[in-house]
Amino acid sequence: MPHIDYYFSTLSPFTYLAGQGLEEVAERHGASITYKPLDIMALFARTGGTPPAERHPSRQEYRAQEILRLSKKLGRPMALKPTFWPTNPAPSSYAIIAAQTAGGGDLGKLVHGVLAACWAEERDIAYDAVVKACLADAGFDPGLADRGLLAGAETYATNLEEAVAHGAFGSPFYITDGGQRFWGQDRLEDLDLHLSGKI
Template identity: 70%
Template sequence: MAHIDLFFSTLSPYAYLAGNRAEEVAAKHGATLTYKPFDIMALFSRTGGTPPKDRHISRVEYRAQELVRQAKKLQMPFNLKPAHWPTNGAPSSYAFIAAQNADAGDLGKLMHAICRSVWAEDKDIAEDAVVRGCLEEAGFDPSLADSGLLLGAETYAANLEEAVERGVFGAPFYITDDGQRFWGQDRIEDLDLHLSGAL
């Protein structure tokens, strides 16, 4: 059985635009999927990247155009300048890790709900009430937002180290069990083709 590790940031607009397509690909191929939320801002400095606020204007302008284009292509609501970005992604990541350990709801739906809160609903995912709402929407106990914080912090930090070690430099980032790496929501089709044996 194939396996996919999905490295993502709850702050990433591209993780939002991925929707649940990776989950659909995994289901299509009978693949298991493990989610690994990590600190994207910390990753940039570790892997030669630059945080959005520090990028050259040409990159800033291109990113602005491309995000809007991709959202239109995918027919997804999108706010290029959300009210609460950047914010602290740790609380939502800790809650996600607690939910993954609880194994009771829909993790793909939870990831999308958190990211959608930022990029389409102008909510602050550093706020407990927002995280609780996302957990409930995805079929998890909202109280998970308050549990496993130490384990969440340890796993969040470990996911960052694993990301650096395994060649991750952005989000979302998909790694198959045979070591193939796919960066970005626009590479999910390639992930599908690889699992089909076509790539």
């Protein structure tokens, strides 16, 4: 059975725009997914990336145009400058890590719910009540937000180290068990074709 390691940030607009496309690809191919939320700013620092706010104005302007075009193309509502962005991604990331360990809900729905809360619903994903609501909506125990914080922090740090070691440098980033890497929501089609044996 194929497997996909999914590296992502709960602050990433392009990860939000991916929707649950990864889950749809995985279901078609019977692939399993390990969700690996990480600190995207630390990943940029480790792999030669530049935080959005520090990029040249022309790059910032293009990014803004691209996000809005994709939002319209994909039919996903989007706040280009959310009220609560950037915010602390750790609480939502720890909750995703705890939910993956606990099981019992829909992890893809949880991840997308957290991203939608930030980018479409103007909610602060660092806020405990928001994280608990996302957990509950995806079928998980909301109390997971209060448990396993140390384990969550350790896994969050480990995910960053693994991402660097395995060649990930952005979000969303998909790596197959054969070592093929796909960066960006616009590479889901290529991931699908790869798992089909076509590329």
